[in-house]
Amino acid sequence: MPASISDIRRLLKVKVLPKSSESRRVFITGGTGYIGSALIPILLERGHRVRALLRPGSKAKMPADCEVVSGNALDGHSYRQFIRPADTFIHLVGVPYPSPAKGAQFRAVDLVSAREAIEVCAELGMHHFIYLSVAQPAPLMVMKDYIAVRAECEQILQKRRLNATIVRPWYVLGPGHNWPYALLPVYKLCEWLPFTRDGARRLGLVTLDQLILALVEAVESPAQGSRIVAVPEIRSAQLHTSSAATRKTA
Ligand SMILES: NC(=O)c1ccc[n+]([C@@H]2O[C@H](COP(=O)([O-])OP(=O)(O)OC[C@H]3O[C@@H](n4cnc5c(N)ncnc54)[C@H](OP(=O)(O)O)[C@@H]3O)[C@@H](O)[C@H]2O)c1
Numbered sequence: 001m002p003a004s005i006s007d008i009r010r011l012l013k014v015k016v017l018p019k020s021s022e023s024r025r026v027f028i029t030g031g032t033g034y035i036g037s038a039l040i041p042i043l044l045e046r047g048h049r050v051r052a053l054l055r056p057g058s059k060a061k062m063p064a065d066c067e068v069v070s071g072n073a074l075d076g077h078s079y080r081q082f083i084r085p086a087d088t089f090i091h092l093v094g095v096p097y098p099s100p101a102k103g104a105q106f107r108a109v110d111l112v113s114a115r116e117a118i119e120v121c122a123e124l125g126m127h128h129f130i131y132l133s134v135a136q137p138a139p140l141m142v143m144k145d146y147i148a149v150r151a152e153c154e155q156i157l158q159k160r161r162l163n164a165t166i167v168r169p170w171y172v173l174g175p176g177h178n179w180p181y182a183l184l185p186v187y188k189l190c191e192w193l194p195f196t197r198d199g200a201r202r203l204g205l206v207t208l209d210q211l212i213l214a215l216v217e218a219v220e221s222p223a224q225g226s227r228i229v230a231v232p233e234i235r236s237a238q239l240h241t242s243s244a245a246t247r248k249t250a
Pocket of ligand 1 (some may be wrong): 029030031032033034035036055058060072073074092093094095096097098109110132133134135169170171172173
């Protein structure tokens with residue numbers, strides 16, 4: 001897979017960090033997208049084994065070390081047999097370019113794929129489920145169907161009592177996803193005003209690097225019960241690797 005300058009920069013940043021003591025086996029859906037394709041090389045670099053679910057006939061290129069299996073993300077039984085021996089499941093499937101006009105697609109793809117993934121993981125007794133949700137609550141009219149679907153998926157996760165990390169970014173800045181930089185002055189003002197401060201922090205912008213680090217941290221420090229990683233925690237993510245729990249780089 002051709003690496004962009006930002007992919008290389010991110011890899012170099014991660015290379016110098018101490019490695020986690022335990023190598024995880026990760027099964028990932030939606031790994032071909034903006035976030036997944038940035039996350040997978042970093043997980044591999046940190047010594048984790050990754051198996052990605054691709055749609056049948058997908059032409060997406062994955063890193064050589066990433067194992068690829070074919071199945072339908074909307075039907076858990078089409079890929080259930082490929083999940084083991086994973087101990088960590090990361091769910092990233094979502095309708096591309098979300099907009100308020102895509103309510104029906106959010107229910108048909110985002111909701112169904114997450115529900116299927118949660119159900120098969122509950123059946124298999126998955127050790128840790130990582131769900132990329134969205135910041136909430138948010139002003140009612142902004143992307144209300146998108147947020148409602150993610151809130152529903154979070155409830156399904158809670159009901160199934162999986163050990164879960166729910167990551168809640170609002171917008172992830174990065175290559176090709178830069179237009180909200182223009183909003184930074186508005187964010188600054190809203191963070192400064194006491195009555196808009198909480199909302200501005202909850203719905204703040206995060207960078208792709210910050211989100212990747214938060215996801216890697218989630219993989220390496222699995223939740224016991226349910227854990228929510230909101231925008232402030234995404235921004236402050238770091239890899240908690242004590243010297244005792246550090247694996248030497250080869
Ligand atoms: N980017 C953000 O700022 C942001 C913020 C909050 C939450 N999120 C959520 O985080 C998740 C990942 O975001 P992203 O930006 O990486 O999204 P993305 O680039 O649009 O990637 C979406 C992924 O979902 C897969 N997918 C879409 N429809 C599918 C279908 N019908 N069947 C099987 N797979 C399907 C795509 O596979 P193909 O490559 O095969 O199409 C791709 O791997 C999404 O759920 C998104 O809504 C993103």
